[in-house]
Amino acid sequence: MSNYFDEVDHRRLLAEYPIGQPFLEGPVRLSRDALHALQERRFLAVVARGWEVPFYRRRWQAAGLEPGDIRALEDVRKLPSFAKSDLMDNVADHPPFGDFHGLDFSVTDRLGAVLHTTSGTTGAPQPIWFGAFDREVQNALLARAYRLQGLTDSDVVHSVYGFGMVNGGHYIRETVLHFTKALLVSAGTGLETRSQQQVELIRRYGASVIVGFPDYIRKLAMVARDAGLDPVRDLTVRKIIGHIGQENRATLSHAWGGAEIFDWYGVADTGVIAAESPRHEGLHVFEDAHLVEIVDPDTGAELPDGKTGNICATVLFKTGVYPVIRFDTKDLSRLLPPDPGSGINFRRIAGFLGRSDNMVKLRGMNVYPSAVGAVLGEIVGLTGEYVCRVTRAGSRDEMTVLAEATDPNRDATLAKRVVDALRHRLGVELLVELVTPGATAPLTEIDSRQKPIRLIDTRQDRSSKD
Numbered sequence: 001m002s003n004y005f006d007e008v009d010h011r012r013l014l015a016e017y018p019i020g021q022p023f024l025e026g027p028v029r030l031s032r033d034a035l036h037a038l039q040e041r042r043f044l045a046v047v048a049r050g051w052e053v054p055f056y057r058r059r060w061q062a063a064g065l066e067p068g069d070i071r072a073l074e075d076v077r078k079l080p081s082f083a084k085s086d087l088m089d090n091v092a093d094h095p096p097f098g099d100f101h102g103l104d105f106s107v108t109d110r111l112g113a114v115l116h117t118t119s120g121t122t123g124a125p126q127p128i129w130f131g132a133f134d135r136e137v138q139n140a141l142l143a144r145a146y147r148l149q150g151l152t153d154s155d156v157v158h159s160v161y162g163f164g165m166v167n168g169g170h171y172i173r174e175t176v177l178h179f180t181k182a183l184l185v186s187a188g189t190g191l192e193t194r195s196q197q198q199v200e201l202i203r204r205y206g207a208s209v210i211v212g213f214p215d216y217i218r219k220l221a222m223v224a225r226d227a228g229l230d231p232v233r234d235l236t237v238r239k240i241i242g243h244i245g246q247e248n249r250a251t252l253s254h255a256w257g258g259a260e261i262f263d264w265y266g267v268a269d270t271g272v273i274a275a276e277s278p279r280h281e282g283l284h285v286f287e288d289a290h291l292v293e294i295v296d297p298d299t300g301a302e303l304p305d306g307k308t309g310n311i312c313a314t315v316l317f318k319t320g321v322y323p324v325i326r327f328d329t330k331d332l333s334r335l336l337p338p339d340p341g342s343g344i345n346f347r348r349i350a351g352f353l354g355r356s357d358n359m360v361k362l363r364g365m366n367v368y369p370s371a372v373g374a375v376l377g378e379i380v381g382l383t384g385e386y387v388c389r390v391t392r393a394g395s396r397d398e399m400t401v402l403a404e405a406t407d408p409n410r411d412a413t414l415a416k417r418v419v420d421a422l423r424h425r426l427g428v429e430l431l432v433e434l435v436t437p438g439a440t441a442p443l444t445e446i447d448s449r450q451k452p453i454r455l456i457d458t459r460q461d462r463s464s465k466d
Helices: 004-008 010-016 021-025 032-050 054-062 073-078 084-093 132-148 168-179 195-204 214-226 249-255 369-376 414-426
Strands: 113-117 127-131 156-159 183-186 209-212 239-242 260-267 271-276 283-285 290-295 309-315 327-333 360-362 365-367 382-393 396-405 431-435 455-457
Touching (some): 004 132, 021 132, 032 073, 073 290, 132 260, 132 271, 156 195, 168 183, 195 214, 209 214, 214 239, 249 260, 260 283, 260 327, 271 290, 360 396, 369 396, 396 414, 414 431
Parallel strands (some): 156 183, 156 209, 382 455
Antiparallel strands (some): 113 127, 260 271, 271 283, 309 327, 360 365
16 A cells, blocks of 8 residues: 655655746747647546546536547637636535545545635635645745745745644645755644744744735734834845735835735645746746636636636646646636747636625725725725724615724824725725724634635625625
8 A cells, every 4th residue: 555655755845846946947948839739638637537437437428428528628728718606616516525526435445635615714624635646736836936936045034934733834734844955834824823932033044934814914013013113123024925916016025124925826726826926927837737717807807818717727737635626716817828028838828816705896896805905905094904894774885994094093094095096996985993902803714724814704694795
């Protein structure tokens, strides 16, 4: 019986999915024709595995497909996409794990598997499955992103990704430990290591890189200043790497003494899909490992480059446990051509632009909480922390933005300036309530969640927390 390490075959892994200089001298230089051939070969292997998985077999047969119908990369459009809701329905129909993983638990001589789940804040948690090989490919690909962004073996990496059943902290730990020689400080969320203690760890151990979600990293900067620490004089942070999305980079960089900001994109099911390079011109899709489409949120039809829609991902290396084939993430972005100045021939995405299923329609306008946050991050006098609350009075929906201000009573015009800025950028007037620093924390759960809650929808007693 093979074990986890036998199944990984790390020499083969790094030959097929190189990191560091071999990556820059290999896959990124492939011509579009050579890349297409590589993608097609890996795609067809993934589809062959998909036919062996009951979840896919049922869905594909319901769409009128049979084995052999998918013969080329272009045939990907024939396959129906799926979303998290489909996985949760599958778990309900085949408890407790669903059958989308492709594992037969009745036999002992099966592939090894790693199980994590989503946080389960809005209901039952979704199981997320990894096989040994694909788990380590994901780790290597994140190391590829970190190397591309300038991580060195001499760096001290302070991670604020959470542990428990969620994947985040484990993913980062395995990446740094297995594929770099950097020193990792696995602090976790504010619930796992208090914010004041995290700041002291950053100072004491000389953290040079902080990785995590920007919301909490921004809060740590405030905690550091409250403790009398100057980010330039007392700290050594030179890079912040995380899911930046629409975060105000200048504000975050300034809070940490001019640290360089790097973005990457991925979800738990797929691992890292795309990462920013030092040119900061969009996120390069790792096209040797992922096939990315942008699809219409309503129809599922593929959209042309430059149009905003849902990221739909096919993972080209998951041929064992839980193949991921046309996963509609509901995350919004748009595809861009390769950046000729980067020397990387992979296409790019514009980064995370919001969630199509976390949108509120107000008086004919689509309002995304992430877009609200982007506006607030540019206004002097606000801390950047906020939460949006949606209510219904009669037939009229209203969104109230609770925005933390450094001193809510000091500037009588601040609330009006916030209202005006939101109306100008979003095209609709929102209500604004200024609150003291820390007042939104019980609602956003910023100290305990990797991704704070930014939308509370109270209409018809419904609550959307994302």
